[in-house]
Amino acid sequence: MFRASVYVRLGDGATTRFWTDSWLPQGAICNFAPHLYRAISRHHRRATVQESLHNRRWVRDITGEPTTPVPCYYIRVWEAVEDIQLNQLEADRFVWRWTANREYLASSAYCSFFIGMTSLRGAKEVWGAAVPPKVKFFFWLALHGRLWTAERRRRHGLQDEANYALCDQADESSDHLLASCVFSREVWFRLLRLAGLQHLAQGSYAVLVDWWLRTRLEVLSQFRRGFDSVVLLVAWEVWKERKRRNFQGGRLSPPQLVQRIIDKAAAWIGAGF
Known part of the structure; x- marks a missing residue:
């Protein structure tokens, strides 16, 4: 679930990356909940969002060492995804987050490399x-x-x-x-x-x-x-x-x-x- 969240589409047509940025205030789960992410095996990280949300499979995928931060991040992720309902009638599609119309442009891909960078004076x-x-x-x-x-x-x-x-x-x-x-x-x-x-x-x-x-x-x-x-x-x-x-x-x-x-x-x- 967690790595797939960067690519897989959720509910209303947004990609999973768009979903994680929308519902999880600090971005992708691997960054937002790193200790919980490491408690998931590599095999289970390849699950799609739909597979992980079905019957709360993502909870059963947590098999790593239950260190102190893991339950804390678990509760935060639970609160973030508990009320999400997938729209089964709408097909998945990719959207490009760096343009207003969500369509890919090579120029926007190039410009995205410089987001957050500062220029050197002179x-x-x-x-x-x-x-x-x-x-x-x-x-x-x-x-x-x-x-x-x-x-x-x-x-x-x-x-x-x-x-x-x-x-x-x-x-x-x-x-x-x-x-x-x-x-x-x-x-x-x-x-x-x-x-x-x-x-x-x-x-x-x-x-x-x-x-x-x-x-x-x-x-x-x-x-x-x-x-x-x-x-x-x-x-x-x-x-x-x-x-x-x-x-x-x-x-x-x-x-x-x-x-x-x-x-x-x-x-x-x-x-x-």
Whole structure:
């Protein structure tokens, strides 16, 4: 009964999934009453709703260990199905719950995959930027907070300290590393000053995605895609400088890193980016 409830039609023409969502306030029985569901053998779970409701067969199908939650869920399911009457004169049919007319559409099936999902701020701009794919992926991880910074490594118990190699003034998080660190801010200021946009430089408590999406609106529309590319390039080179100091023993000053970014931008342009 319980697994079949997702597919089998009940009474007034609704599918069983529609029935469970209508009468059981928390969805399918396997989710609504998990302990009771596990007390049903796999063979009995294949029974249809009609078979299970006939003479209350579903009660006899409960053969598992009667743990404490089982009677509680049993009572709730009993109350939900006790007054249901099947219409024997109407044939079963499938209905599609994601459209108003209950008819299947491929577009609605695709859209149903995204129900309950939240969009990532800046994702559209990241994948539209004219930069190499590896840089897009790196920045996408940064927006998710999934870079293996010292702060994240400490959170996962991989190291004891979260000190930041570039400034040693705060824990090394993605936002601090790429936006609010004094080293990163000096690099940004020097680069923006070359274009007369130094007033757009971020503050000491900047959040990367907030600063980026707000600042790009102050850039002329025809230059925004290029500005996005510069943002990703700077973030990428700051991350590489962090790796250089942590693992290679090298060290570039902010002016040296700015020149490196300018050279890299010229190389990207020559490569078609």
